[in-house]
Amino acid sequence: MPLEVGKIVEGKVTGITAFGAFVQLPEGKTGLVHISEVAQEYVKDVSAHLKENQMVKVKILSIDTNGKVSLSIKKAMEENPTIVKSRPPVEVDWNSGKNSSSNASFEDRLAKFMKDSDEKLHDLKKSVESKRGSSGYRKSAQY
Template sequence: MSIEVGSKLQGKVTGITHFGAFVELPGGTTGLVHISEVADNYVKDINEFLKVGDQVEVKVMSIEKDGKIGLSIKKAKENVASTRPAPSRGGFNKSRKGPNRGGNNHPTALSFEDKMSKFLKDSEDRLTTLKRSTESKRGGRGGRRG
């Protein structure tokens, strides 16, 4: 069986390092499953997921010119048990249509200038409050006095 990018193969884990696991493929070739391609969630210790001698299904992700083969256990499982529904095309456009979409048609829409002035006012209020609390803790000017 020839090894091609995208093909799924059965392999045997022959070695484990801190950065991944080496898997022997049919035909005696060896590829590497990087630690980020072992599981869907974060893998801190690869030994919690794999042991030497385990049989695993892998997907060939890359074949380098120097013969290095990049493998993925995560991607091999992803296509088999895909439980997520496929996104429908144009689904987002439907939610945008309507009388109150589009900024100016919305009855409570603010102009850019109004939004900026509101933001600046809120920002100045927060800075004033922050300055008051830090100056009173440091004993600087404007702090509470006896």
């Protein structure tokens, strides 16, 4: 099947660089997914989103006269939301914390959370102030 602009095809990531990823397409052609086209969110490191030999769906954005193929994973996901990776639901056991009682009311648990939070904030502030020194600000010398 010939490559056409606008088509969504599957390819294999063959290389990752600081500016994007190279994807081998059907018929042996290779295209580039620019870092700005890897994901919906800001991508600082391409290798945090893609791995070599990973199969990905890409949309063909352009094919220039020299045969360079520009690709987008982001636009392929927009058109086919079923390929977006879904995360499994997270189960939270609200009664598994330290010193928590399954008989405690919501208000009791909230009060305990607020107390613990205030204590941690106080400890953090004390730690930051001790690192700054007790002299406060320094006065500049007057001439």
